[in-house]
Each structure stands twice: as C-alpha cells, then as structure tokens.
Amino acid sequence: MNIRIGRRTALASSLAAIASPAVLRAQSDPIRLATLTPLTGAGGSYGPSMAKVAASVVEEVNKAGGVLGRRVVLVSEDDQTNPEAAVRAARKLIDVDKVAAIMGTWASSVTTAVAPLCWENKTFLCTVSGADSITLLPHQGFLIRTQPNSTLQVTRLAEFILSLGAKKVFTMIPQTPFTQSTFDILNKVLPTGGATHQSLIYDDKKNTYRTEVDQALRTSPDVILANGYTPDTVVLLKDVYRAGFKGKIIGFAYSINQKLVDQIGQNEVVEGVYTFAPSPAEGSAAFDRVKALSGLTNPDPYTSQVYDHINMVLLSIAVAKEASGVAIKDNIRKVTQGGGKSVDNAVDGLKAIAAGEKVDYTGASGPCDFDDKGDILDCKFRYEQIKSGKFTLVKVA
Amino acid sequence: MSLFLQALVNGLVSGALLAVPAIGFTAMFAVLRFPNFSVSGIATLGAFAGYLAYGAGLQMVGSLAIAFAVAGAAGLFFDKTAHLPLVKQGALPAAIASIATGLILENLVRLSFGNEPRGYDRPIARDIRFDDIRVSPQQLETMSLAIVIMLAVFAALAFTRIGKAMRASADNPELAALKGIRPQRVATLASFVGMGLVGVGGMLLGLDSSIDPLTGTRILLSLFAAAVLGGLGSAPGAVLGAVLIGIAEELSVLVVGSPYRAAVGFVAILLMLTVRPRGLLGERAY
Numbered sequence: 001m002n003i004r005i006g007r008r009t010a011l012a013s014s015l016a017a018i019a020s021p022a023v024l025r026a027q028s029d030p031i032r033l034a035t036l037t038p039l040t041g042a043g044g045s046y047g048p049s050m051a052k053v054a055a056s057v058v059e060e061v062n063k064a065g066g067v068l069g070r071r072v073v074l075v076s077e078d079d080q081t082n083p084e085a086a087v088r089a090a091r092k093l094i095d096v097d098k099v100a101a102i103m104g105t106w107a108s109s110v111t112t113a114v115a116p117l118c119w120e121n122k123t124f125l126c127t128v129s130g131a132d133s134i135t136l137l138p139h140q141g142f143l144i145r146t147q148p149n150s151t152l153q154v155t156r157l158a159e160f161i162l163s164l165g166a167k168k169v170f171t172m173i174p175q176t177p178f179t180q181s182t183f184d185i186l187n188k189v190l191p192t193g194g195a196t197h198q199s200l201i202y203d204d205k206k207n208t209y210r211t212e213v214d215q216a217l218r219t220s221p222d223v224i225l226a227n228g229y230t231p232d233t234v235v236l237l238k239d240v241y242r243a244g245f246k247g248k249i250i251g252f253a254y255s256i257n258q259k260l261v262d263q264i265g266q267n268e269v270v271e272g273v274y275t276f277a278p279s280p281a282e283g284s285a286a287f288d289r290v291k292a293l294s295g296l297t298n299p300d301p302y303t304s305q306v307y308d309h310i311n312m313v314l315l316s317i318a319v320a321k322e323a324s325g326v327a328i329k330d331n332i333r334k335v336t337q338g339g340g341k342s343v344d345n346a347v348d349g350l351k352a353i354a355a356g357e358k359v360d361y362t363g364a365s366g367p368c369d370f371d372d373k374g375d376i377l378d379c380k381f382r383y384e385q386i387k388s389g390k391f392t393l394v395k396v397a
Numbered sequence: 398m399s400l401f402l403q404a405l406v407n408g409l410v411s412g413a414l415l416a417v418p419a420i421g422f423t424a425m426f427a428v429l430r431f432p433n434f435s436v437s438g439i440a441t442l443g444a445f446a447g448y449l450a451y452g453a454g455l456q457m458v459g460s461l462a463i464a465f466a467v468a469g470a471a472g473l474f475f476d477k478t479a480h481l482p483l484v485k486q487g488a489l490p491a492a493i494a495s496i497a498t499g500l501i502l503e504n505l506v507r508l509s510f511g512n513e514p515r516g517y518d519r520p521i522a523r524d525i526r527f528d529d530i531r532v533s534p535q536q537l538e539t540m541s542l543a544i545v546i547m548l549a550v551f552a553a554l555a556f557t558r559i560g561k562a563m564r565a566s567a568d569n570p571e572l573a574a575l576k577g578i579r580p581q582r583v584a585t586l587a588s589f590v591g592m593g594l595v596g597v598g599g600m601l602l603g604l605d606s607s608i609d610p611l612t613g614t615r616i617l618l619s620l621f622a623a624a625v626l627g628g629l630g631s632a633p634g635a636v637l638g639a640v641l642i643g644i645a646e647e648l649s650v651l652v653v654g655s656p657y658r659a660a661v662g663f664v665a666i667l668l669m670l671t672v673r674p675r676g677l678l679g680e681r682a683y
Contacts, residue, residue: 201654201655201656203655205659212650214403218400231609234607242521242523244526269521
C-alpha cells in the first residue's frame, strides 16, 4: 500500500505536533499570584502572618485539585513598608513572575506607589490600606480594599472620642497619605459634639518628641490622638508620659499593640490608653479558619483581610475561567455580592462554581461587599483599653 | 517664650548627645583624611552591643564600654580592610566604600536582630520642672554621661603622649613622622577611638528612645552637618556644631514644623560651605 503524505498534511501534522504540547502546556501552566506584604519595616509585625495565611489557602486549594485544573503558585515579596522597595518588588512580580494579582499591600504610601504599576499592567491589586485617596486613584477597577477607608474609620473614631467626654482634642500624626483627610474629618465631626480640635504633624524619624509634646500640651488637651506607626509612637508615648500628661490617649491598634507595650516596658506609661481598629468578623467560621491557618490565637484584621483577598481572587478566576487581572477585575463582584450560595473559603466555593452554582463570598474580615470605587460597604470596629499592660475589650460596634 | 526656652533646652540635650559621635567622626577625618560614612552602621552596631550588654545585666558604664569596644573593633577592621587601602586613590573612593560598609553593617544588624525597634529596659520617669521648663532625669543622666566622655576625650588629646601624637599627625603628618611618630599607630588609634565614640553615641541616642537597624542612618546627616559646621577635623568644632545643629533642629519644629527638620542639616552644610568652608572653628583646631 502506498502511503502518500501531501505537503499540506505534513505541514499541518507537524504544526499540530509542535502546537499541541503548547496547548497542553498552557492548560497545565500554574496560575501565578503574589502577596506583597510588609515583612520588614513599620508593618513588619503583620506582613509575615499575612503572607503565611495566603500561602496556606493556596496549599489547601492545590491539595483539592487547584483552580480550573491548574496548580496555583503564590509568590511572596517584601514591601519593606517602603514605597521605593515596594515598587521594585511589584515590578519583579509583574514583569518576571507575571502574576495576575498582587495582594496585601499594607501602608497607604506603599499602595499609592504600587497601584499605578498594577492598573497599567492590568494586574489586580487587593490592599488593606485605609487612606481615602487610594480608591480615588484612576485604577479602572483593578483595585479593591478590604480595609474601611479613612473617612469611615476616622468618623467612627471621632464619635468614640466624643463619647469619652472630650472637649479639647489634640492630634499628633506623621506625614502620611491620610494625614490631611484625618484632619478634615476630625475638624468636621468633633465640633458637632462640642469639642475643639488642634493638630501637629511630626517627623517620624526623630528619636525625641519633647518639643512637639510641649507644643501639644500648651493647648491643654484632654484627649491626645496618637496617630503614628509603632516605632514613632513608642517615643511619643514615653515623652507624653514624661511631660506629665494626665488626660486620655487614643490611637490606632495597628501602632498601639502588644509590641509597643513590650517595648515601652513600663505599664503606667500606657495605662488607660484606648485603641481602635476595624474588627474582623470574630466568631465567624471564616475567622476560625484564619486562626487555624495562621496559627494565631487572635489574628489581626490584616491577616483576616489577606485570607479574604486570596479566596476572592481564586473564586473570580474560577468564574472567569481565566487567570488574568482583567478576568479578576470583571468577576470579583460576581463572587462577593449579589446573592447565591454563601461560602467562606475557596475550596467550597470552587466546588460550588464547578457545580454551576452562583456563590456569595463572606469572609473573615466581614461581608466583603464592594462599591464601584473598590471600597467595602460595611465593617465593624473594635475598641480596647490597656489595663496593667493588657488589652481589654471595651466594645465591638 | 517658655516654648522657645524649652526647645532650647531640648536642643541642648540632643546636641550634647550628638556631640559624642561627631567628635569621633571629625577625629577620624583629621587623621585618616576621608569622611567615614560607615559611622551610620557603626553607631547602630554600638547601640545594639550596648543593648545586649545592658540586657545581660551590666551597669550603664560597663555597657557603654562594651559599645565602645565593639564599635571600635568593627570600625578598625573595616578601615584596615576596606577604606584605608582606597585612601591612596583619594578621599572619594574611600568615602564611597564607607557608605557601602555602613549599609552592610546596617543589614547585618537587621539579619541578626530583625527590624523591630527595641528599648533599653530603663525606668521612664516623669520630668523635673523648673518653673515652666521641663527636664527629664534620664536626659540629665545621658547628658552627664556624654559630657564626661567628651571631657575624657579632650583630656586625653591635651595631656597624654598618644593624644599629642594624634594631634601632631592630624596637623602635619610628614612633620610628625619626622619626629618619630608612627603614622600607622596613630591611624589605628584614630580609627578605634573614633569609631568607639560613634558606637557610644549610638547607644546614648538610643537610651531615651529605642534602637533599630536604622538608628545610625537617622543621625548620619545631623552628624555630618555638625562636623562640617564646626570645621571638619576639629574636635571642639564638632561639639559646637553638634550643639548648634541640635538647637536648630528643635527650634525648626516651632518655626517650620517637624517634617522639615531634615532640611536643617542640609541648610547648615550648604551655608557653611558657601560662606565659610573651613567651618566655625577652622580645620584641625584642637
């Protein structure tokens, strides 16, 4: 028998031979995602557990068969709580690792620097930064945040300060993307409760704030809002104590935390200080999963939020049937809101999606519903007070 | 007015603390003839060495001695291996190498201790009030320590043989060598003592606040400005420069606000180099 292979057949079959592994390869190519968290720097106490919880979720998902039959690879980079270092790391994640999404940027200055790289390269960005300005950037939908914006946070904070009976409030804050908006909101809300507000911006790299504290105390405040990060707040609170301030002090829980108390090392310096933070959904099954995955008995809000980031991103990819920034952007709200089967983890959600069900993700940080700008719609806050060196719950509201 | 006086007092205290490493920096410049920017890393190293010693139960003076010895030894090692071989090519290569050394040291400290700020376990006391002016007992203690250390350095330079040899070498190395002063020995000593003082300065600055890998980097500009202001190479000039920079930085908080504090150092360097490049007390004025 004469077997004749025409030129066209030969060409087609050899092309097919060359192309088919490529098709197969594309299908088995891993889905590449990244965390960019502050493993070092002022946010260094949060970044490692943030990266870890995301890695644990990915491990679970891979064990359960991956997403769209593909393995998920999670790259972790350190933003050093520093915009310059963060931009270098983001460039590497986008250009070299070619990730579809970056999750977990913490400091507002870092997110502000990284966001343009992300939207220009169609890479999706999930952040825990609070500055109002972030969701106002022209991000074309390539950004969501699970942290309530500063308008929501500072408004609630101002209401709490008023509930303490404050008449003269003094804010001490370093230069940050949320400094001006914080002043604006406090100046608006505090007078409605009969309190006056004055403020001072300090240099967060000084090793003493005696002169700044003097300036604050000349105004005889009854409440001082210490609104910096941990390293500078350590110095500030020591100097406030030395100056003999007897009023109330309040600050954000991301800076006034157990590490700060340990570093100051003297309980009376921080006795009675109030802290304030967006609260994770304590008691929810998702929050319990974060506890198990992170190994923390009381996971911080950021670790809870990054758990939500990775779950939402994986579910969006599954719904889109495509692992790209654009696919995540177009589908993230389809898996987080609008009704459907309520899920709190990617493995269950992926099964439901594979079965053709619509899912509605509710996470460890809250309901995870977003408006068009990328801000969350709802969140609870947690108020604590330091008593004998320990944080005691005042209320969650 | 009292706000101004308080800022003046605060500036005087931070100036006194800054003076110790500034003397070290300027003394090294006088003898070794290049600006050794690795002081940033060495100050951090000294602060951490003192922190470990203090944490291990040593008293303040003992811990300062450890900070001095560790910083001095490390500084000497890097000078001998990295900086001094380059001085023959000019001050600039050595200065650039010293910036690299500073970065290496900073990151070695980061690798060993992490980025978390740490505080010396010292009691925090309420301030003592003199009418409207406040001074903290700890500030007084650290300032007294700084003053004692400075006096000891000046006494050594003025009255000991080796101190005189150092001054002679700084003034005119060739003439000093002709007189039988061995330049190598003087250079070794300048390196060790200068860096030791920088290490002690790092610890003194950390005592009241906290220390982390960037402790030294934060003071680098102020330190350099103090030395330039007083006249690079002049120990009394470094003290004067440090006090002036300390006061100017605190007063700037009242005038232009704290975030512009860093500009004080730059403006001081700019003005001095434009108007009087030799510094207030002139070069090598002991």
